Amino acid sequence: MIPLPEILAEIIAALGGALLVANVWALAQPRFRPEKAPAKPINRGRAITNAIIGGIVFAWGFASFITKL
Secondary structure, three states, X not given: OOOHHHHHHHHHHHHHHHXXXXXXXXXXXXXXXXXXXXXXXXXXXXXXXXXHHHHHHHHHHHHHHHHHO
């Protein structure tokens, strides 16, 4: 059975990583597919802020996971 603190550290790292990757992808998507215009322009400031928050949460979850080993 996996201990609860270890599961929580993995979930926090996964959610932070998903937030980071999704926002970086949203920022980079117009550069990868210039022929396909986005339906609605993204708020770059919000995407950058969310990516930074995702990176911090990922680092926190990963550090918690490493210390539990």
